Amino acid sequence: xxxxxxxxxxxxxGRVWDRFPIRTKRVIWAWAFLALPIIFYGWIRFYPTFQAxxxxxxxxxxxxxxxxxxxxxxxxxxxxxxxxxxxxxxFTYLIIGAPVxxxxxxxxxxxxxxVRFMHGFIRALYFLPFLTTAAALAWVWRWIYQPVPIGLINxxxxxxxxxxxxxxxxxxxxxxxxxxxxxxxGLGFQVIIFLAGLRAIxxxxxxxxxxxxxxxxxxxxxxxxPLLKPTTVFLVVFSSIGFLRIFDQVYNMTxxxxxxxxxxxxxxxxxxxxxxxxxFDMGYAAAQxxxxxxxxxxxxxxxxxxxxxx
Amino acid sequence: MTAIAPDxxxxxxxxxxxxxxxxxxxxxxxxxLLMITPILYMFSTSLKTASQVxxxxxxxxxxxxxxxxxxxxxxxxxxxxxxxxxxxxTVTLSNLFFDSMVGYTLAKFEFRGRYFIFLAILxxxxxxxxxxxxxxxxxxxxxxxxxxxxxxxxxxMMTAFGTFLMKQFFETVxxxxxxxxxxxxxxxxxxxxxxxxxxxxxxxxxxxxxxxxxxxxxxxxxxxxxxxRELYTLPVGLSSFSDAQDTRWEMIMTGAALAxxxxxxxxxxxxxxxxxxxxxxxxKG
Numbered sequence: 262x263x264x265x266x267x268x269x270x271x272x273x274x275g276r277v278w279d280r281f282p283i284r285t286k287r288v289i290w291a292w293a294f295l296a297l298p299i300i301f302y303g304w305i306r307f308y309p310t311f312q313a314x315x316x317x318x319x320x321x322x323x324x325x326x327x328x329x330x331x332x333x334x335x336x337x338x339x340x341x342x343x344x345x346x347x348x349x350x351x352f353t354y355l356i357i358g359a360p361v362x363x364x365x366x367x368x369x370x371x372x373x374x375x376v377r378f379m380h381g382f383i384r385a386l387y388f389l390p391f392l393t394t395a396a397a398l399a400w401v402w403r404w405i406y407q408p409v410p411i412g413l414i415n416x417x418x419x420x421x422x423x424x425x426x427x428x429x430x431x432x433x434x435x436x437x438x439x440x441x442x443x444x445x446x447g448l449g450f451q452v453i454i455f456l457a458g459l460r461a462i463x464x465x466x467x468x469x470x471x472x473x474x475x476x477x478x479x480x481x482x483x484x485x486x487p488l489l490k491p492t493t494v495f496l497v498v499f500s501s502i503g504f505l506r507i508f509d510q511v512y513n514m515t516x517x518x519x520x521x522x523x524x525x526x527x528x529x530x531x532x533x534x535x536x537x538x539x540x541f542d543m544g545y546a547a548a549q550x551x552x553x554x555x556x557x558x559x560x561x562x563x564x565x566x567x568x569x570x571x
Numbered sequence: 572m573t574a575i576a577p578d579x580x581x582x583x584x585x586x587x588x589x590x591x592x593x594x595x596x597x598x599x600x601x602x603x604l605l606m607i608t609p610i611l612y613m614f615s616t617s618l619k620t621a622s623q624v625x626x627x628x629x630x631x632x633x634x635x636x637x638x639x640x641x642x643x644x645x646x647x648x649x650x651x652x653x654x655x656x657x658x659x660x661t662v663t664l665s666n667l668f669f670d671s672m673v674g675y676t677l678a679k680f681e682f683r684g685r686y687f688i689f690l691a692i693l694x695x696x697x698x699x700x701x702x703x704x705x706x707x708x709x710x711x712x713x714x715x716x717x718x719x720x721x722x723x724x725x726x727x728m729m730t731a732f733g734t735f736l737m738k739q740f741f742e743t744v745x746x747x748x749x750x751x752x753x754x755x756x757x758x759x760x761x762x763x764x765x766x767x768x769x770x771x772x773x774x775x776x777x778x779x780x781x782x783x784x785x786x787x788x789x790x791x792x793x794x795x796x797x798x799x800r801e802l803y804t805l806p807v808g809l810s811s812f813s814d815a816q817d818t819r820w821e822m823i824m825t826g827a828a829l830a831x832x833x834x835x836x837x838x839x840x841x842x843x844x845x846x847x848x849x850x851x852x853x854x855k856g
Contacts (some may be wrong), residue, residue, distance in 0.1 A: 284681075290759040291680035295688065298673045301729050306695040309706030316705060369602065372595050379600070385842065386603030389610060392834045392845075394788040396806035397827035401613045404820055410625040411820065413612065417627075445606065450849065457850035506699060509790045513810050530701050530791075537705055538795055550702040557699055 313554075317547035327544070334548035343524065344532070344549070351528045354440055355504040362444040362451060362500055363493075369448075370455030371485075384456070391449035399513030402442045403429065429514060435521040443510045447503060451496050458492030459485070491568065498564040502557055506530055529553055610831070616824040624820050638825040648826060650801055651808035656833075658724055658804060659786040665728045666782045667775055673729070674737025675763050679749065689738070695731045704795055711796060722796045723804065727786060733778050740774035741767060777848030780841060784834060805830045 281289070317334055321327035338344050369387060376383065390398070405413040406428035415425050428438045462485065470480045486493075508530040512519050519535070520527030529549065537546035611629060618634040619626070626632065642648050677689050707726055708717075716722035744767055752766045768775070793804045803811065809826055812818075838845055 287680055287759065288682040291676050291682045291685075294672050294676040294680075294759075294763075298669055298692075298729055298734075299688070301669075302692055302695060305707075305726060305728075306698065306703070307691075309703045309710070310698050312706040312709070313702045316709075369599065373599055375592075376596055376599060378596060381842075383599050383603045384846070385838075386600075386607050388846065389607055389835075389838070392784060392831075392838050393610065394806050394809075394827075394830045394834070396788075396790055396809045397830040398609060398613070400809065400812075400823050400827050401609045404616070404824070405609060405612070413627060445609070448606070453846060453849050506701065509806075512790075512794075533701055534791075534795070537708075543705055543709075547702075547705050550699075550705065554699055554702045558697060561697060 313547050313550055316543055317551045319544045319547075321543045323541045323543060330544065334545050337545065338548055338552065346524060347527050347529050347532045350436060350524075350526065351505060351507070353436060354443070354507050354528060355501055357437075358440050358444055358504045358507075359497065359500045362448055363496060365444075366448055366451035366496070367455055367493075370452045370459060371481075373452070374456060374459045384452070387452045388449035390446055393446065395446060395509035396513045398446065399442065399510055402438075402510075403514055406438055430522060432522045432525040435515065436526045439510050439514050439521075439526050442514065443504070443507055446510070447500060451500065454492060454496055455489075458489050461492075462488045494564055494567050498560055501560050505553070505556060505560070508534070613824050613828050613831070616821055617828045619821050621819065621821055638821050639829070642822060642825045642829065647800055647803075647808065648829070651803050651805045652829065654720070654802065655787055655805040655830075658720060659783050661720075662724050662727045662786045663779050663782040665724075666730060666733045667779055669729045670733030670778065671737040671741075671768065671771070671775065672763065673734045674739075675741045675767055677734070678738045678741035679744070679746070679767070692731050692734055696735075700726070700791065704792060707792070708795060717796060718798050718802055720802070723793050723802070726792060727782075727789075730782070733782065736778055737771065737774060740771040744770050773844070773847075776841070776844050780837065780845055780848055783837070787834060 278286070316327065318329055318331060319327035320330045320333070373380065373383060373387075404411060407415065408425055408427070409415045409419050412428075414428070418424075418426065427434060429435050466484050466488065467480060470484055475483065505528075507528045511521075511526050511528055511531055512534075515521045515526060520531055530553070533546050533549045533553070536542050536549060615629050615631055616624060617638055618631045618636070620633075620635065620637070623632060643652075673692070677685060703726070711717045711722050716725065748766055748770070749762050752762045757765065788806060789804070790806045790810070793807050794810070797803055797807060800808070800811070809823075809830060812823055812826075
């Protein structure tokens with residue numbers, strides 16, 4: 262790891278090494294430090310990436326050797342109604358989940374930033390759910406959504422004579438029910454990042470605005486929001502990627518029948534999982550992962566573009 | 572956790588508390604309590620007996636730790652707990668070592684190809700895990716890594732995120748410190764390990780916390796790579812229970828609580844570090 266890796270075997274120890282100028286020695290050290298990581302990134306990250314693209318052009322199903330089939334998997338995907346349903350579900354998670362969680366997180370952070378009394382305690386309350394294990398808390402949420410006499414929400418509704426809701430067993434309520442869990446789990450992180458962003462805005466800006474006689478609303482619109490833009494863009498992208506890749510909550514909240522009633526909650530990652538590891542249709546699953554990769558890439562590039570055009 | 576948070580935005584001003592502020596404070600507190608309600612009910616139900624589960628009061632009538640004793644004496648569960656601990660700790664140590672070594676090299680050494688390697692590692696952040704699991708599964712099948720600790724751990728032994736984080740922090744270490752150590756005759760490995768590493772201790776602790784939490788809660792890849800119950804991690808084990816008519820909710824809640832307790836302890840002990848670490852990583856990343 263240290264010396265042995267940097268000196269040729271043939272050279273008597275010390276001799277050749279000592280003749281190198283310091284600059285060369287440091288270069289050799291650098292490559293010695295990087296040797297194992299380069300192998301790791303090449304072997305565990307880059308090679309599998311190319312392999313995923315390759316598998317998506319084959320009919321590999323674990324049993325027989327892979328055969329090149331061109332765009333057949335992609336063609337199948339475009340004409341697969343199940344894929345479009347999954348596509349719609351995934352974007353429903355994204356289009357409702359990301360804005361709702363960001364607006365709530367910003368409101369909490371904006372007001373919490375001004376609260377002095379028990380600030381740390383209240384912040385901790387919002388942050389705690391972020392530290393929980395999705396597979397564990399999914400059970401708690403399943404319990405919350407159960408019918409009477411078990412479930413918390415239905416028990417609460419029953420006290421007011423409101424009819425029982427089926428939640429996770431309903432084709433229309435299951436997806437929103439899971440979305441609530443996902444928003445709940447991610448909210449604390451967004452609150453903390455917004456708080457950090459708010460605190461990074463110099464107080465002098467606010468003081469100047471107040472001297473100019475701007476009201477609270479005007480300060481929010483003209484100073485806070487524009488200066489918070491990098492934080493906001495980061496969180497929009499981060500939470501969008503999170504909702505596009507939603508899996509843990511969906512899988513664990515409907516594990517008797519992953520994907521919910523009639524696949525009404527199934528997101529793209531769950532489809533990938535089932536295609537690859539239940540049906541072992543690896544070629545088809547790989548094509549789905551390439552589609553997911555493309556969507557995520559577009560989201561990330563949009564972030565760079567938005568931040569640049571400032 | 573003091574009543575008056577020293578790091579809150581503005582200095583204290585007594586005597587100017589308006590009713591609006593009290594309203595905001597109350598709404599924030601109620602919202603926060605609502606956020607932890609599922610967690611509170613998880614612990615509450617885990618302290619109830621089977622017959623008390625239908626009583627929805629938060630404070631159990633006769634709290635008892637019997638469920639914990641039962642769940643922990645079940646061989647499987649204890650095994651999953653130990654599996655998760657071993658995996659999360661091992662992967663964390665690996666990341667602390669390698670991510671900081673690479674981050675240090677990229678921050679403090681001059682050599683051709685440095686920028687290229689940095690970009691190459693950074694670019695792996697763009698590749699979603701979902702895309703890699705099929706090739707990883709193929710690789711694991713060929714090398715007989717399926718259903719083994721190494722099979723669960725290998726994809727996460729180094730991360731681009733950690734490398735990037737550490738590089739950012741090593742760049743703030745003054746070169747003079749390292750030069751002084753060089754004159755004292757330390758070799759480059761010793762300079763990194765003995766001089767540079769202690770200077771970035773806060774970053775290391777943030778990285779350790781993230782990596783531990785990430786691996787403790789990891790689900791997708793462990794679910795794919797494990798098949799025998801003895802090798803399940805805690806999340807995979809918990810998801811293997813099924814939701815049937817006779818579901819023993821108090822037992823499942825106890826299992827869920829046991830999966831949550833270690834992260835809660837880590838949080839309560841290191842609260843400041845975690846919040847600050849998330850802020851740092853969020854702003855730098």
